[in-house]
Amino acid sequence: MVGAGQAGLATSCWLSRYGVDHYVLERRRELGGAWQDRWDSFFLNTPNFSFLLPELSYDGPEPDAFLPRDEVIRLFRDYAARIKAPVRLGTEVTRVGVVDGRFTVETNQGRWLARNVVLANGAFQRPRFPASAGNLPGHIRQLHSHDFRNAQQLPDGAVLVVGTGQSGGQITEDLLDAGREVHLSVSTCPDAPRRYRGQDVFQWILQVNLHGPEFGINGLQADHLPSPAARFMCNPLISGNGGGHGIHLRDLGRRGVRLHGRFEGTDDGGLVFSDDLPARLALVEAGFRERLGRMADAYIAAAGIDAPPAEPAPADEWLPADSGARLDLAAEGVTSVIWCTGYGLDFGFLDAPVLDKWNYPRHRRGVTEVPGLYAVGLPWLTKHLSATLSVVGDDAKFVAEHIAGR
Structure with a gap:
């Protein structure tokens, strides 16, 4: 073994x-x-x-x-x-x-x-880094989430977190709690409610994994993946800290986190991100209900489970003042980057x-x-x-x- x-x-x-x-x-x-x-x-x-x-x-x-x-x-x-x-x-x-x-x-x-x-x-x-990570200025401290332990590892100054899977969201909250200024590059991992229809959301995900096929719900079985590449899709953006909660990117923005699009590379001392932040946030917020939430609803109905109805997601149209498509490292005082970009x-x-x-x-x-x-x-x-x-x-x-x- x-x-x-x-x-x-x-x-x-x-x-x-x-x-x-x-x-x-x-x-x-x-x-x-x-x-x-x-x-x-x-x-x-x-x-x-x-x-x-x-x-x-x-x-x-x-x-x-x-x-x-x-x-x-x-x-x-x-x-x-x-x-x-x-x-x-x-x-x-x-x-x-x-x-x-x-x-x-x-x-x-x-x-x-x-x-x-x-x-x-x-x-x-194997921690994954984007190829352009090697183009960042030498004085920027770079860590993968694999090696991050706490904010004391980082030099004074603002921190850029790249990626909003579970690690990226939770590390961003950790840095906020430590009083750090944080920039966050947004991926398309779906957010999710911590509780859904009267249960921790993981209860429904687990039941669909274990018993979904008994009711014809096969979306969480490997044989029904749309392609082999889908094995590496990211998990819902939730946390077990503080008794458990969902992590919502607009809430992080309201707490002072500077949101940016997907990291695309470096350009003349700055970092470039995709210029699609509003659409990206909407995609993140729709992901759970369009996939895992829908399968949970189908399982609850097929299994005849008496569960309260799903609460509608509250309308939230908050957006940052700028598109977050470019970040000047020196002007914003960014001294470190944490790559929450997954593993191979x-x-x-x-x-x-x-x-x-x-x-x-x-x-x-x-x-x-x-x-x-x-x-x-x-x-x-x-x-x-x-x-x-x-x-x-x-x-x-x-x-x-x-x-x-x-």
Whole structure:
């Protein structure tokens, strides 16, 4: 097993139940997976009720609450101990090759031979930067969200955050709370209400993932994606901080955040953004109701659930005074940029012809085209939530059963 995050540990738990000898190789020196790469004020976006891993489900008094980063890390360390996962820490896999129907696994701690290999090294592997990031002036401090921890890392001055996925929205709020002046480059990730039709919005998303097909609602199943590229679409703009809330870009603007369009590059000491901010904000605000909200409504109706009607979104026509199409770094006192531009998959260690043009393993329910090679914990492996605490355990069980059958 490559990786001891939630996917690796869940698969390890199932393999142990099926009596399959295995090891979990983890490059980090401490357990806790990619949660250790989140900023200091980070809270899970998913409520406590969403813990559905084998031998780890929430049964406490606050199912709708959210765990902070350090509690999440401790929880996974306790989980690994409870299931007696055979983890080898500080063991980085540098190559996986196939020889005579078996796998050679080369690591910084030596070479292994295995009948089966599970790729469980996560959905957050390689921080992505736009190519034009290298054109920014040298005195500008640049960080990816992967390396951001708190505002004290940054020099005095204004901060530009690029990207309004969940990380971009939450880091912007963190900087505002620290008293920083913030500019924000707006992408098209949809915002969403934290609660929808009487439940946390994640409850409906989870139910459509797990039970939607029973009622003919297949939009959150991987087999029904419009294209393979859609596996990398962004998630709704919500937060678990402060008891959980939605993040609305116009509200951030009213709080003083300077909104800009999509980042397009540099020009003579300034940054250039798309000149479509009003349309972009409208697209962000329509996204949830046109997709996830519509599927939730269809599921509620088909399943006969007694839920209150959806509240209409309040009309909001606030716009900034300027289009936000250009930013003069010196004039605005911008001294740092945080790139909240997501991650790319990285299987550079894998020496097997199994990756598609998006660097995603070709597979069927985690079983790849190479006999004995599996993948767990990737976005949209089988469902929208395949990389999350709620669904990764189901995918891990299927893979572990397949391995046991070999």
